[in-house]
Amino acid sequence: MVWRNTFLDPAQPGGWALLYNQQQFLADSNGVLFPRDWVKRQDLPILGEQGIGHFGDDAVYLLQLKPSATLEGCSWQSLRQFMLQGDAETFRMLAYAAQIGTWYAEHRYCGSCGTPTRQLPGERAMRCDSCESQHYPRISPSMIVLVTRGDEILLARSPRFVTGVYSTLAGFVEPGESVEHCVAREVREEVGVEVKNLQYIGSQGWPFPHSLMLGFHAEYASGEIVMQEDEIEDARWFRVDDLPPLPASRSIARHLIDLYVARRLGLPEPSLP
Numbered sequence: 595m596v597w598r599n600t601f602l603d604p605a606q607p608g609g610w611a612l613l614y615n616q617q618q619f620l621a622d623s624n625g626v627l628f629p630r631d632w633v634k635r636q637d638l639p640i641l642g643e644q645g646i647g648h649f650g651d652d653a654v655y656l657l658q659l660k661p662s663a664t665l666e667g668c669s670w671q672s673l674r675q676f677m678l679q680g681d682a683e684t685f686r687m688l689a690y691a692a693q694i695g696t697w698y699a700e701h702r703y704c705g706s707c708g709t710p711t712r713q714l715p716g717e718r719a720m721r722c723d724s725c726e727s728q729h730y731p732r733i734s735p736s737m738i739v740l741v742t743r744g745d746e747i748l749l750a751r752s753p754r755f756v757t758g759v760y761s762t763l764a765g766f767v768e769p770g771e772s773v774e775h776c777v778a779r780e781v782r783e784e785v786g787v788e789v790k791n792l793q794y795i796g797s798q799g800w801p802f803p804h805s806l807m808l809g810f811h812a813e814y815a816s817g818e819i820v821m822q823e824d825e826i827e828d829a830r831w832f833r834v835d836d837l838p839p840l841p842a843s844r845s846i847a848r849h850l851i852d853l854y855v856a857r858r859l860g861l862p863e864p865s866l867p
């Protein structure tokens with residue numbers, strides 16, 4: 595089943611409903627999609643509703659619920675769980691839904707004047723009629739980079755990671771800088787190393803909560819590893835044939851590593867997740 599996001603008018607009846615709050619979806623043994631007209635007859639605290647796209651031929655709507663919402667036989671399941679275990683198209687749908695949900699939850703009032711906003715018909719935007727301003731879903735560009743030195747790659751651990759896992763370096767692009775500048779700055783800040791010969795590999799939308807990952811390979815140029823306090827718990831060079839536990843296979847972090855290892859070892863190259 596293929597997921598395609600589109601703008602659907604929530605005034606239309608029918609279709610499926612996703613029940614969402616704060617990076618979680620209500621799910622039962624059949625999954626996350628519920629008959630929408632049935633859902634509306636339940637006594638659920640609905641904050642808002644968006645028509646977000648088609649799963650196969652079926653219309654899908656996102657119902658934003660209060661955190662207190664419960665439905666018999668259902669439990670809240672995290673988006674991260676679906677990233678780790680769900681099929682690819684379901685994860686794509688939920689990733690889009692979660693970002694629309696986050697944006698909606700954060701723009702119910704105007705950030706300038708505090709007036710309640712309203713959803714614009716026909717467009718994914720929240721409007722403040724008092725300021726005449728529109729607020730679109732927010733995306734945060736971030737770079738992610740694998741620093742390489744021949745048969746070695748530089749991987750690091752954040753204190754937030756699962757025990758033992760090492761990954762590539764990442765960080766948010768700051769206002770006014772290029773992504774290339776961000777790569778050099780973040781690598782310098784996090785591990786004290788200079789890089790050269792950046793190669794853009796590809797990108798990935800990352801819904802935790804609204805990053806757009808721009809992925810690179812970069813060659814080591816100079817410097818000894820100096821770890822940034824609080825952000826980096828450990829950082830070191832690993833040989834491509836002797837790697838630690840790595841991030842989830844669906845992440846671009848993992849792709850950057852797998853791609854470089856495949857190139858060094860002469861294996862078939864993986865495709866972008």
Ligand SMILES: NC(=O)c1ccc[n+]([C@@H]2O[C@H](COP(=O)([O-])OP(=O)(O)OC[C@H]3O[C@@H](n4cnc5c(N)ncnc54)[C@H](O)[C@@H]3O)[C@@H](O)[C@H]2O)c1
Binds near residue numbers: 738
């Ligand atoms: N898909 C992947 O493979 C993958 C791998 C690693 C990181 N990521 C994502 O990359 C992003 C950045 O990585 P990081 O955590 O190392 O970032 P980072 O090195 O910039 O440090 C994180 C810090 O940035 C600040 N911050 C939070 N949100 C921000 C925003 N929207 N804009 C600017 N600053 C913000 C906070 O102080 C936070 O503690 C995160 O969203 C993370 O989930 C994705």
Ligand SMILES: [Mg+2]
Binds near residue numbers: 784
């Ligand atoms: Mg970082």
Ligand SMILES: [Zn+2]
Binds near residue numbers: 705707
């Ligand atoms: Zn306003």
